[in-house]
Amino acid sequence: MIIREWRGRAARSQTAEYPTHFRTNVVPELRNIPGFLGATLSKREDSERVEFVVLTRWKSMEAVRAFAGADPDRAVVEPGAVAALSDYDHTVRHYEVIESVE
Numbered sequence: 001m002i003i004r005e006w007r008g009r010a011a012r013s014q015t016a017e018y019p020t021h022f023r024t025n026v027v028p029e030l031r032n033i034p035g036f037l038g039a040t041l042s043k044r045e046d047s048e049r050v051e052f053v054v055l056t057r058w059k060s061m062e063a064v065r066a067f068a069g070a071d072p073d074r075a076v077v078e079p080g081a082v083a084a085l086s087d088y089d090h091t092v093r094h095y096e097v098i099e100s101v102e
Contacts, residue, residue: 001037001097002058004068006075007051008088015043015050017084022054025080030056035063049086057097064094 010018022041030036037057044051058064064072075092082088 001100002061002064003095003097004056004058004064005093005095006054006056006089008054008077008081008085009049009051010085011049012045012047014084014086015045018052018081019043021078021080021084022052025078026054030067033063033067035059035066052085061094068092 008018019041027039030039035058037059039054039056042053042055044053058067061072068074068076072094073091075088075090077088077090
């Protein structure tokens with residue numbers, strides 16, 4: 001399994017916009033991609049902004065490429081996400097899962 005990590009940031013006054021976009025746009029699209037196994041959206045707040053971390057789980061790097069294209073390290077950021085965030089990472093990180101405990 002592959003974990004794909006991406007981060008975006010928003011002003012504290014806009015903490016609801018990205019989670020709404022994630023639920024209504026991103027998740028339904030991801031569910032249609034073969035090899036997509038799931039996703040987690042987390043947040044961390046400080047005094048000025050909130051940082052969102054998206055971890056998606058994929059069966060393989062081939063499945064990641066089906067989503068991300070020829071350059072899997074490039075972030076896929078939809079216009080709705082751009083509008084909801086003050087800034088975001090343009091690249092992602094991939095991790096091979098070697099052990100998982102539930």
